[in-house]
Amino acid sequence: MSSQETAQPGQPNQHTLYAVYDLAVSPITFDILQFLQCAEIYRRHIGFARLNIVFVLGPNRQFRRATPKDEAVSIPDKYWRLRHIHMEAAWLLKSCTGVNVFVDRGEAQRLLQNVPDNHLFPPQYRLTNPKWMFMVVNVLNFFQRSKISPIVFEATEAALKSVDRWIEHNKLTKPIVSLTLRRSVYESDRNADVDAWTAFARTLRERGFDPVFVPDTDQASIANTGDYQTEFPHYWPGPVNLELRAALYARSHICMSDNGAAAFIHHWMPNCNSIIFQPPSKIPGVFRRTQEGQAGIERVLGIKVGEQLPYCSPTQRIAWVDDTYENLIAEFDRLEALIAGAPQPDTVQGADA
Numbered sequence: 222m223s224s225q226e227t228a229q230p231g232q233p234n235q236h237t238l239y240a241v242y243d244l245a246v247s248p249i250t251f252d253i254l255q256f257l258q259c260a261e262i263y264r265r266h267i268g269f270a271r272l273n274i275v276f277v278l279g280p281n282r283q284f285r286r287a288t289p290k291d292e293a294v295s296i297p298d299k300y301w302r303l304r305h306i307h308m309e310a311a312w313l314l315k316s317c318t319g320v321n322v323f324v325d326r327g328e329a330q331r332l333l334q335n336v337p338d339n340h341l342f343p344p345q346y347r348l349t350n351p352k353w354m355f356m357v358v359n360v361l362n363f364f365q366r367s368k369i370s371p372i373v374f375e376a377t378e379a380a381l382k383s384v385d386r387w388i389e390h391n392k393l394t395k396p397i398v399s400l401t402l403r404r405s406v407y408e409s410d411r412n413a414d415v416d417a418w419t420a421f422a423r424t425l426r427e428r429g430f431d432p433v434f435v436p437d438t439d440q441a442s443i444a445n446t447g448d449y450q451t452e453f454p455h456y457w458p459g460p461v462n463l464e465l466r467a468a469l470y471a472r473s474h475i476c477m478s479d480n481g482a483a484a485f486i487h488h489w490m491p492n493c494n495s496i497i498f499q500p501p502s503k504i505p506g507v508f509r510r511t512q513e514g515q516a517g518i519e520r521v522l523g524i525k526v527g528e529q530l531p532y533c534s535p536t537q538r539i540a541w542v543d544d545t546y547e548n549l550i551a552e553f554d555r556l557e558a559l560i561a562g563a564p565q566p567d568t569v570q571g572a573d574a
Contacts, residue, residue: 237318238269239333240342242307243351245279248291249299251483252355253307258371258489259354260342261314262363269340273319274311276303277329277348288507293407306438309463313374313486357485357530358523364532371532374490380468383458388472391454395431396474398553399456399487403479404437411503413479414544421549422453430474435459435466438483470495475556479544494536494560496552500543501526535559 240260242253257274264272278284284299285291294302303322311317323329326348333341333348343352360371376384388397400422402413422432434455441460459466463486470476470487476495478484480503487495501515508517519525526541536559540552 236270237273237340238264238267238271238342239273239275239336239340240264241275241277241333241346241351242355243277243279243346243348243353244284244303245277246285246351246353247355248288249284249294249302249307250290251306251310251485253310254374254485254489255357255360256355257310257314258360258373259363261316261373262360262367262369262371263342263344264316265369266363266367267339270316271318272311272314272316273321274317275329275332276307276320276322277326278324280326282324289510290407290507305461306463312377313463313467315375356521356523358521361523361530361532372489372491374467374486376468376471376490377464380462380464381471383465384468384472387456387458393431393433393454395429397469397472398425398430398432399435399469399473399476400432401435401476401478401484402437403484405439407439408505411480411505417544417546417549418479419453420546421553424550425553426453433469433473435469475553475560477549477553488530488533488537494556496538496540496556498540498542498544498548498552501541502543 238260240256240263242256247253247256260272260274284296308320308322311320321329321332323332330348338345343354346352363369364371400418402415402418404412404415418434422434425432432453434453436455436457436459438460441457456465456469459469466483467486467490470490470493473487474494476487476493478487478495478497480497480499484497487493488497499518501518504514504518508514511517513520515526522530524530529539530537536556538552538556538559540548542548542552
């Protein structure tokens with residue numbers, strides 16, 4: 222599978238940084254977003270004109286198996302994620318001019334053997350010595366060293382036009398608040414409190430907003446409208462098309478999400494007002510397995526509970542509280558006040574000052 226910039230077959234482009242996401246050591250999850258951020262910061266820092274994203278499967282055409290989710294997701298599902306999450310995510314970077322996918326490492330070698338060392342990312346990458354770069358803390362480290370913003374993802378023009386048509390067809394005339402809920406079949410104990418979010422959506426409607434739900438990617442292909450509250454619009458294309466998801470976020474007055482890596486897309490788009498709920502009570506399985514608990518989350522994010530990412534704007538916030546109705550309201554009001562430049566309301570339940 223390949224979509225490649227103009228160049229001779231098997232020959233690199235001298236103005237291009239080749240960023241290799243090696244699936245022998247990197248997950249088949251939305252963590253690809255952090256890798257793309259790191260690659261884009263590095264590209265800008267070094268001065269390359271464009272990016273070519275290269276995906277390589279592990280030896281014997283295998284994917285990484287290091288976490289509970291790695292083991293739970295089937296091989297066919299991993300290939301689906303590669304095509305519909307990873308490859309699509311690359312095109313949210315305007316600098317991306319090519320995407321290559323190699324299921325065989327020998328085939329990848331035919332391209333990469335011709336790429337100069339200083340044209341490869343991560344630095345010092347080799348197929349025989351693969352490097353990974355997919356954690357939020359990696360993004361933070363690149364930002365701190367380069368002072369280049371990681372707010373790099375943008376909706377495409379075609380996707381924005383499509384979302385505009387959807388908004389018009391659904392007669393949404395008020396400010397949109399997009400609500401992205403985790404309802405995964407994996408680690409379901411971390412899923413969103415649907416009842417709380419639905420009650421919150423009703424309050425938003427009463428206040429003069431148009432709430433729009435974005436279902437979980439795991440559910441979008443199997444659910445029907447009866448599985449959700451049908452009184453509100455649901456943007457079904459978004460969970461399976463990252464360009465359309467990003468376009469809806471770009472058209473939203475405020476984006477709110479439950480915990481999960483996909484939730485960070487709007488956090489890393491310019492001019493997006495956003496809240497990500499990251500409750501300390503919802504510990505990912507990998508950190509329960511290692512018994513790190515909350516310390517594991519702090520390690521991969523690079524910040525402590527209660528802190529904010531230093532490269533985000535004041536209106537791009539992490540809410541370190543459970544997604545109760547009361548907290549949803551309080552965090553929304555806090556963000557609205559920040560947008561308006563007014564004093565912040567009192568601390569919400571369970572939040573760190």
